Amino acid sequence: MSLEEREGFVTVYTESTAPLVAHISAGTDAMTIDESGIAQGIKEGADPYDFILAALGSCTVITLHMYAQRKGWPLERAEVSLRHERIHADDCQHCEEKTAKLTNVVKHLRLTGNLTEEQRQRLKGIAGKCPVQKTLEAGIAVETHLLED
Numbered sequence: 556m557s558l559e560e561r562e563g564f565v566t567v568y569t570e571s572t573a574p575l576v577a578h579i580s581a582g583t584d585a586m587t588i589d590e591s592g593i594a595q596g597i598k599e600g601a602d603p604y605d606f607i608l609a610a611l612g613s614c615t616v617i618t619l620h621m622y623a624q625r626k627g628w629p630l631e632r633a634e635v636s637l638r639h640e641r642i643h644a645d646d647c648q649h650c651e652e653k654t655a656k657l658t659n660v661v662k663h664l665r666l667t668g669n670l671t672e673e674q675r676q677r678l679k680g681i682a683g684k685c686p687v688q689k690t691l692e693a694g695i696a697v698e699t700h701l702l703e704d
Contacts (some may be wrong), residue, residue, distance in 0.1 A: 577603075604689075607691075608637040611660065614687035622681045630675050632667040636683070660691075 565581045575593065579586040587601040588606070616633040622631035631632070638661045664682055666675055 614685035618685040629668040634665040
């Protein structure tokens with residue numbers, strides 16, 4: 556086991572034989588991002604943005620169930636569909652700076668269970684409080700360190 560694996564890193568690599576296919580290792584899980592069809596306009600599978608949306612979506616529904624269980628609310632199923640889009644800041648209602656392009660994520664939330672309207676509205680608010688959403692909204696600093704081969 557490498558140092559990175561022991562310290563909880565996610566490891567991603569590509570090889571010269573398939574440079575548009577990324578192999579991902581996260582703990583005991585293995586995943587692939589295949590963008591080899593991009594040149595032909597074909598989406599082969601999940602792209603990097605889909606993984607960001609999946610992280611946000613899974614964090615959202617898990618947070619909702621944890622909250623509902625703690626409150627004793629009858630939430631049977633929480634489902635969120637997400638879409639990522641690039642918009643110009645001029646088209647953004649909540650943006651102060653109007654010169655840049657930015658990423659916008661749209662979340663459609665479906666809650667199933669015998670919930671009151673007040674509970675549904677509270678869960679809608681809680682959906683924005685998952686740790687992944689807080690991280691994305693706060694911004695991220697990325698450090699790159701070059702390792703020896």
